[in-house]
Amino acid sequence: MGVTKSEIFTDQQNQVSTFAKAFAHPARVAILEHLFNLNACICGDLVEEIGLAQATISQHLKELKNLGLIKGEVEGTKVCYCIHQENWNKMKSVMTEFLTQDEKLKGSCC
Amino acid sequence: MGVTKSEIFTDQQNQVSTFAKAFAHPARVAILEHLFNLNACICGDLVEEIGLAQATISQHLKELKNLGLIKGEVEGTKVCYCIHQENWNKMKSVMTEFLTQDEKLKGSCC
DNA sequence: TCTACTTATCGTAATATTGCAATGAATTAA
């Protein structure tokens, strides 16, 4: 037990939860905000800016990259990461649709 | 060690990740969508609609309730759950601000 | 009262996540 039963849910429900999982850790939220704020690629200064070990940051970056929300480019000995805008927009539309469901609601019942 | 170091992040970053955690499981996404779609309180039919054990659903409901996204009212032997609209709106504004950060971006760098 | 029904909680097992030290791989500069 302890395994999420994705089979019994719709693709849309699994998508929402997968994206949400990306934001479900403050380090990943912080990484994404840094990438947005600098409006430019940033490398391993993230390790300094955020107070976590290099291995940990690298792991979080990998997760965000696997999800497609960021992309990385090797620049010499450093690696430059930035937001993958196209995929960010796709994610945003999935999440926004989920979040704005309440607009269908007429009124509360209890 | 396995413990999230919330101390080193801002309140906003912790808030985003806490809300995201609520949506980070398809069962909770499904529960919320059911509550929205029925536009009415719903009780333990969730157990039938979603294919998980009663104890598991109850646990997910508790998490959503603790976060304030839903509220429950006892009605006889049943319990009626529905969306907590005010808190949903608060959550929505926090998440929307996070998701629309990309509008500040001028262009991609890599 | 007793029984049936519904939901919450407890206990436990399985799996996932987080974090870091150590190490590996790749590049640059000397």
Add this chain to the structure above:
DNA sequence: TTAATTCATTGCAATATTACGATAAGTAGA
């Protein structure tokens, strides 16, 4: 080539999450 730098990966250890059976707690009706 060698040393330094940067980042990825590996291999733990600790904690969190998910799931469910069993059981408790509560209400409604006979």
